Amino acid sequence: MDPALPDLVARALAEDLGPGDITAEAIVAEGAVGAARVVQKQAGVVYGLDAAAESFRQAGAGDLDRLAAEGEWRDAVPSDVASVSGSARALLAGERTALNLLCHLSGVATLTALFVRAVAGTGATILDTRKTTPGMRSLEKAAVAAGGGHNHRMGLYDAFLIKENHVALAGGLTEAVRLAREARPDTEIEVESRNAAEVEEALGAGAHRLLLDNMDPDELRAAVATRDKFAEAGGPRATLEASGGIALGNVAEVAATGVDFISVGALTHSAPALDLSVLLE
Numbered sequence: 001m002d003p004a005l006p007d008l009v010a011r012a013l014a015e016d017l018g019p020g021d022i023t024a025e026a027i028v029a030e031g032a033v034g035a036a037r038v039v040q041k042q043a044g045v046v047y048g049l050d051a052a053a054e055s056f057r058q059a060g061a062g063d064l065d066r067l068a069a070e071g072e073w074r075d076a077v078p079s080d081v082a083s084v085s086g087s088a089r090a091l092l093a094g095e096r097t098a099l100n101l102l103c104h105l106s107g108v109a110t111l112t113a114l115f116v117r118a119v120a121g122t123g124a125t126i127l128d129t130r131k132t133t134p135g136m137r138s139l140e141k142a143a144v145a146a147g148g149g150h151n152h153r154m155g156l157y158d159a160f161l162i163k164e165n166h167v168a169l170a171g172g173l174t175e176a177v178r179l180a181r182e183a184r185p186d187t188e189i190e191v192e193s194r195n196a197a198e199v200e201e202a203l204g205a206g207a208h209r210l211l212l213d214n215m216d217p218d219e220l221r222a223a224v225a226t227r228d229k230f231a232e233a234g235g236p237r238a239t240l241e242a243s244g245g246i247a248l249g250n251v252a253e254v255a256a257t258g259v260d261f262i263s264v265g266a267l268t269h270s271a272p273a274l275d276l277s278v279l280l281e
Contacts, residue, residue, distance in 0.1 A: 001050050002050065004135075004139070005050060005139065008136065012100065012101070013093070021093050024089045025089070028092065033085065034091055035084070035281050036061075036091045036278050037080050037279045038064075038081050038084070038278055039276060039277045039279055040068070040079050041275040041276060041277060042274055043074060043075045043077055044107075044109070044110030045072065045073050045074070045110045045146060045274075046102075047109035047146040047147070048102040048103075052099075055101065056084050056094040058094070059091070060090035061087060061091050061094055062085050062086035063084070064083070066081070067080050070109075071109065071146040073110075098278065101139075102276055103273035104273050105143040107271040107274045108268055109143045109144070111147070112126065112128075112143070118252050122255035123255075124260065125150050126261075126262055127149065127151070127152040127264070128263070128268055129264070129267075130152075130153060131268055132269070133269075137154065137155070147267075149264075149267060160187055160190060161211065162177065162192065162207075173201050174205040177189055177202070178205070181206070188209060189207050191211065192210075192213050193212055196223070196226070199223045200226060202238075203230045209238055209239045209241055210239075211241050211263075212241065212259065213243055213244050214245055215242065217257050223240060239260040240259045241259065241260065241262070242257070242262045251264070
């Protein structure tokens with residue numbers, strides 16, 4: 001289980017429950033028990049059962065019984081994916097927090113799976129970004145991985161990404177790369193490149209990866225050709241990452257240009273929730 005999950009769930013439950021669930025306290029007998037089914041109602045990839053289990057556990061219900069594997073695309077819906085029993089009041093107290101987390105994370109996994117399907121056979125890898133919900137990065141990135149995508153940087157601490165503001169403050173792209181290499185010689189250096197001139201300069205500076213920002217397919221193909229020509233001349237073969245304006249409608253065309261990676265912020269910042277419900281019996 002993600003070590004950040006218990007605290008996240010505790011804060012979410014406190015936000016929802018406040019001093020108590022006045023509806024359940026008024027209507028449901030204190031000693032009443034019940035059973036709940038978690039039902040997937042929309043085709044897609046379920047992910048986040050740990051979050052649902054922790055929500056019910058902290059609310060005072062029993063352990064979640066998992067009825068479906070996470071990370072697999074399911075077309076046969078509606079279908080039960082989990083069940084839980086215990087105090088009826090506890091089940092009602094944990095229901096919304098469990099669903100909020102489960103539906104969101106399943107939505108991230110499902111959207112990722114759709115992007116991965118769209119580029120199948122091209123050799124391009126779908127990446128996530130740092131455009132995550134504050135406090136939920138590790139969970140959302142795990143959902144991306146469950147959907148078949150790959151995690152890029154977890155934060156500012158584990159890889160270099162030199163962007164236009166860094167270049168301006170360093171006094172130039174080549175100088176920024178030099179400073180990064182000097183600071184951490186064994187860490188990959190990625191450089192944002194917005195046009196052909198910046199692609200050539202980043203390659204010449206020895207960047208390991210180029211982030212091709214908001215380039216159209218013709219520009220991406222040109223960047224691939226420049227990278228290949230540079231490598232054929234004896235230079236290191238940098239990898240290329242397309243980013244910016246990537247959607248399901250154009251990701252296959254982007255992948256066909258020959259780039260190695262495609263980063264998609266929408267995987268985490270714009271994924272629609274997958275439709276799941278908790279039904280009490």
